[in-house]
Amino acid sequence: MFKSIRTKLVIAFLLVVLVPLIGTALYGNWITSQAISQRAVEAARHNVRMHAEQFAGFLNQVRGDVLYVSRMDSLQNLVNARAAGDEEVANYWRTQVMRDFLIFSAARPMYYQVRYLDETGQEVVRIDSDGRVSHVIRPADLQNKNQRYYFQETMTLPRGGIYVSSLDLNREKGEVERPYKPVIRYATPLFDGDDERRGIVIINVYADHFLSLLKDAGSANGALIMANQDGYYIAHPDSGRLWGGPDDLNTGQSVRQDYPDYAARILSGGEGDFSAQSRVVVYTPLYPVRADRSHYWVIMSDIPAASLFESVTEFRVTAVTILIVAIIVAFVMAFLFSHELTVPIRQLQEGVERFSQGKLDKPVVVKTDDEIGQLTGAFNQMAAAINQHLEKLDRLNMAGQQISSGLDRQTTVGAILQAAKDLFSPxxxxxxxxxxxxxxxxxxxxxxxxxxxETLACSRQSERSRETARQALREGQWTAVYLADEDVYYCCAPLCLGEEKQGIIELAGRDPSLTEPATGNLLFTLAVEASIALENVGLYEELAGNKAQLEQLVEQLIDAQEAERKFVAYDLHDGLIQYLVAARLQLSKLYGVYEKDPPDSKTTASLNEAMSHLTQAVQEGRRVIEGLRPTLLDSLGLASALGELARDVGRVSGWQVEFDNEIGDLRLPATVELTAFRIAQEALTNARKHADAGRVTLKLKRENGDLCVEVTDDGVGFDREQTRNQGQCIGLIGMRERAVLLGGDFAVKSKVGQGTAVITRLPLAENDQAEK
Known part of the structure; x- marks a missing residue:
C-alpha cells in the first residue's frame, strides 16, 4: 500500500508508538512538588510575611511561565503560518505546539489549562490537566471565547504585557463548577512577524496548589487565612466561609462579619496586628502584580485556629487504558504492514512498555538500519534524557530540603554550593x-x-561575563553566554536577598550544556530556593541576636539587684544593727543598776519589755540581713544555706519541714548556687504568705547533669489562670526568668485544695564552663 519505508514509519509512529509514548511519558514524568520546609519563626508577623513571599514567588513563576510559553518556537511558527495562510504548515506546527504544551503541562501540574486562542477568540490548542494527567482537547470540543473578559482585555495589551484575572471559582456555562475549582488566569498577547496581533496565550492556574501552602502551614496553634481586598475568604480552615463574594457562592461570609471592629484595618492594604476575644490576628497584604498596588489579597494568621481546608483531587488512572489501546492498535497494525516492519515495531513497543513502568535505564534494541532503527535510537536518547532530568529534579528536591534545614549562613551557603556542584558538575x-x-x-x-x-572565575575576569551577571540581576532571570576568547561557557542566576542585598550563583566550564535552557531554568529554581533559605537564615540570626541581647539585659538586672541587696545588708549590719545592740547593752547596764536598788514593779516590767523588744529587733534585723545576703551560701554552700533557710522559715511559720539533701556538701558554680537559693527562698516565702500549709518539703538533688530544686507544700493551692489574669504572678515570673537565664527549666504545678509544687532544673555543665 505504501511505497516508502519513511511513509510507513510516519503512519506506524502516529498510530502505534506516539499515542502510548505520550501517555506513558506523562505517566512517568511526575515531578515531585518542590517542598520548601519552613521552620516556624518565633513571631507570627515573620510567618505571615514568609508565606506572602512564597505566594509572590509562585505568582512570579506563573508570570514567567506564560511569557515562556508565548515565546516557544513552535507557537511562533504556528502563528506565522496561520498569518501566511499556509494550512499544511500550520497543521504541522499545531501538532508541535500540542506536544510542547503537553510537555509543559506535565512539568507544571498546578496549571489545569494551557490554551492558545487566535485573534477571533477561537481556541486553537487547549491542554487540560487534573493535576496529574494532561490531555489534548479534541478540535470538535474547542470553543470560541471572544466574549470572555480575559480575552478582550488581554488583546488590548502591548507585546510582553501580562493580564492577571481575579482569584475566583471557575464557571462553566455561567454556573460555578462543582467540585469548586478556584482559579486565577495569566495571559499575554501574541504577535506575528509583522507585529500584528494574532491572539493570546492563557494559563489557568489551579489556585488550590498554592492555597494549600496555607493549609499545610496551619496547626492547632494557629491558622493561616487569606481574603481578597473586599474581605471575602479565599483560604480558611472552615470551608463554609469560603467564596462568599457575589461573584462566587454569594454567602456573604467575610472578614467584615468575623472581625467587624477591625475589618477596615485588615482591608486597608497595610500590615498590622490586633487582639480580640483572646485571639491574636496578624495580617499583611499580598500583591499578585507587584507594580499594581490597587489589587491585593490579605494573608492573616489567627492564633489559635483550626487547620486549613483540605483540597481533594481525584487521581485518574489512565496509564493502563493508554497501554491497552496502544497494544490493540499495534496488534491491528501488525496485520496491515509487512513482516519487515512487524518485528522491529514490536520490539519498540516492548521498550515503550518498560518505559511506562519506569524502567528508563534499559535501551530498546532493534537490529535494523532503516527508519525504524533511527526512530529507536531517537527514543533511547529521549528516554535517557528524561531519566537524566528526573534524576536532577530528585536531586534538586533533596538539595532544597538540605538548604532550607540550615540555621547558620555558613552551613546554608555550603549546602547551596554543594547542590550546584551535584546538579551541574561545573x-x-x-x-x-x-x-x-x-x-x-x-x-x-x-x-x-x-x-x-579559580582560573574560570569569569565574573571577575571578563567584562562580558560581568555584564551578563549584572543583566541577570536587572532582569531577575538566568542568563548565559559563551566566552569565545576563553573557550568557557558561563551561566548565572540571581539571588533575591531583600531590598538592600543581591547575589548570584554562577557556573563556568567547558561543557556547552551550561548555556542550555534546561540548565538555566534548573539553576534559576535552585536560586529561588537559595534566596528563601538565605533570607530565613538572616531572620533567624536577627532573632538570635535579639534573644542574646535580652538575656544580657536580664543578667545585668539580676546582678544589679544582688549588688543592691548586698549593699543594703552591709548597711544594716554596720549601722542599724550596731545601734540596736548598743542600746540593748545600755539597757542591760541600767537593769544591773536597778537590781541593786530595785524600782517599783511597773518600771521593772517596762524595762524588761524594752529589752525584749530590742532583742527581737536585733534578731529580726539579722534575719533580714541573712535573707538579703545569705552568709552561709558564701561560706558553706548551697545545701547548708537552704537547710538553714528551710528551718528558719518553718520555725517562723509553724510548719513541719522536711529537707531532702541528695548532693551533700558539694559546691556548685556560684551563679547556680545563688539562682537556686533565690528561687527556693521566693518559693518558701510564697508558701508562708499564701499556702496555709502544715507540711513543706524542700528537695535538692543532681539528675542527668542538672541541679533539681523542688519545693512542695500541702496547702490550699491556687488557680494559675486566675492568678495570671489578676496580675498576681510577679514572684513566679521572677523565678522563671532566673531559671531561663541559666538555660534551665521552671515549672509550677498547683490545683485548688491540692497544694503547690515548684520545680526548677538548672544545667550544671554549661554554667560551670561559663563560670570558668
Whole structure:
C-alpha cells in the first residue's frame, strides 16, 4: 500500500508508538512538588510575611511561565503560518505546539489549562490537566471565547504585557463548577512577524496548589487565612466561609462579619496586628502584580485556629487504558504492514512498555538500519534524557530540603554550593553576595563561597561575563553566554536577598550544556530556593541576636539587684544593727543598776519589755540581713544555706519541714548556687504568705547533669489562670526568668485544695564552663 519505508514509519509512529509514548511519558514524568520546609519563626508577623513571599514567588513563576510559553518556537511558527495562510504548515506546527504544551503541562501540574486562542477568540490548542494527567482537547470540543473578559482585555495589551484575572471559582456555562475549582488566569498577547496581533496565550492556574501552602502551614496553634481586598475568604480552615463574594457562592461570609471592629484595618492594604476575644490576628497584604498596588489579597494568621481546608483531587488512572489501546492498535497494525516492519515495531513497543513502568535505564534494541532503527535510537536518547532530568529534579528536591534545614549562613551557603556542584558538575561554581551598590559596580565583590578551578572565575575576569551577571540581576532571570576568547561557557542566576542585598550563583566550564535552557531554568529554581533559605537564615540570626541581647539585659538586672541587696545588708549590719545592740547593752547596764536598788514593779516590767523588744529587733534585723545576703551560701554552700533557710522559715511559720539533701556538701558554680537559693527562698516565702500549709518539703538533688530544686507544700493551692489574669504572678515570673537565664527549666504545678509544687532544673555543665 505504501511505497516508502519513511511513509510507513510516519503512519506506524502516529498510530502505534506516539499515542502510548505520550501517555506513558506523562505517566512517568511526575515531578515531585518542590517542598520548601519552613521552620516556624518565633513571631507570627515573620510567618505571615514568609508565606506572602512564597505566594509572590509562585505568582512570579506563573508570570514567567506564560511569557515562556508565548515565546516557544513552535507557537511562533504556528502563528506565522496561520498569518501566511499556509494550512499544511500550520497543521504541522499545531501538532508541535500540542506536544510542547503537553510537555509543559506535565512539568507544571498546578496549571489545569494551557490554551492558545487566535485573534477571533477561537481556541486553537487547549491542554487540560487534573493535576496529574494532561490531555489534548479534541478540535470538535474547542470553543470560541471572544466574549470572555480575559480575552478582550488581554488583546488590548502591548507585546510582553501580562493580564492577571481575579482569584475566583471557575464557571462553566455561567454556573460555578462543582467540585469548586478556584482559579486565577495569566495571559499575554501574541504577535506575528509583522507585529500584528494574532491572539493570546492563557494559563489557568489551579489556585488550590498554592492555597494549600496555607493549609499545610496551619496547626492547632494557629491558622493561616487569606481574603481578597473586599474581605471575602479565599483560604480558611472552615470551608463554609469560603467564596462568599457575589461573584462566587454569594454567602456573604467575610472578614467584615468575623472581625467587624477591625475589618477596615485588615482591608486597608497595610500590615498590622490586633487582639480580640483572646485571639491574636496578624495580617499583611499580598500583591499578585507587584507594580499594581490597587489589587491585593490579605494573608492573616489567627492564633489559635483550626487547620486549613483540605483540597481533594481525584487521581485518574489512565496509564493502563493508554497501554491497552496502544497494544490493540499495534496488534491491528501488525496485520496491515509487512513482516519487515512487524518485528522491529514490536520490539519498540516492548521498550515503550518498560518505559511506562519506569524502567528508563534499559535501551530498546532493534537490529535494523532503516527508519525504524533511527526512530529507536531517537527514543533511547529521549528516554535517557528524561531519566537524566528526573534524576536532577530528585536531586534538586533533596538539595532544597538540605538548604532550607540550615540555621547558620555558613552551613546554608555550603549546602547551596554543594547542590550546584551535584546538579551541574561545573568546573567552577561560586556564590557572590553584596549590597545593591556593590553588585552594580564595575567590579563585583569576591565570592562568599566557591569551588573548582579559580582560573574560570569569569565574573571577575571578563567584562562580558560581568555584564551578563549584572543583566541577570536587572532582569531577575538566568542568563548565559559563551566566552569565545576563553573557550568557557558561563551561566548565572540571581539571588533575591531583600531590598538592600543581591547575589548570584554562577557556573563556568567547558561543557556547552551550561548555556542550555534546561540548565538555566534548573539553576534559576535552585536560586529561588537559595534566596528563601538565605533570607530565613538572616531572620533567624536577627532573632538570635535579639534573644542574646535580652538575656544580657536580664543578667545585668539580676546582678544589679544582688549588688543592691548586698549593699543594703552591709548597711544594716554596720549601722542599724550596731545601734540596736548598743542600746540593748545600755539597757542591760541600767537593769544591773536597778537590781541593786530595785524600782517599783511597773518600771521593772517596762524595762524588761524594752529589752525584749530590742532583742527581737536585733534578731529580726539579722534575719533580714541573712535573707538579703545569705552568709552561709558564701561560706558553706548551697545545701547548708537552704537547710538553714528551710528551718528558719518553718520555725517562723509553724510548719513541719522536711529537707531532702541528695548532693551533700558539694559546691556548685556560684551563679547556680545563688539562682537556686533565690528561687527556693521566693518559693518558701510564697508558701508562708499564701499556702496555709502544715507540711513543706524542700528537695535538692543532681539528675542527668542538672541541679533539681523542688519545693512542695500541702496547702490550699491556687488557680494559675486566675492568678495570671489578676496580675498576681510577679514572684513566679521572677523565678522563671532566673531559671531561663541559666538555660534551665521552671515549672509550677498547683490545683485548688491540692497544694503547690515548684520545680526548677538548672544545667550544671554549661554554667560551670561559663563560670570558668
Amino acid at each position: 568546573e567552577y561554581c561560586a556564590i557572590i553576595c553584596g549590597t545593591v551598590a556593590e553588585m552594580s559596580a564595575s567590579e563585583l565583590p569576591p565570592p562568599e563561597a566557591w569551588d573548582g578551578d
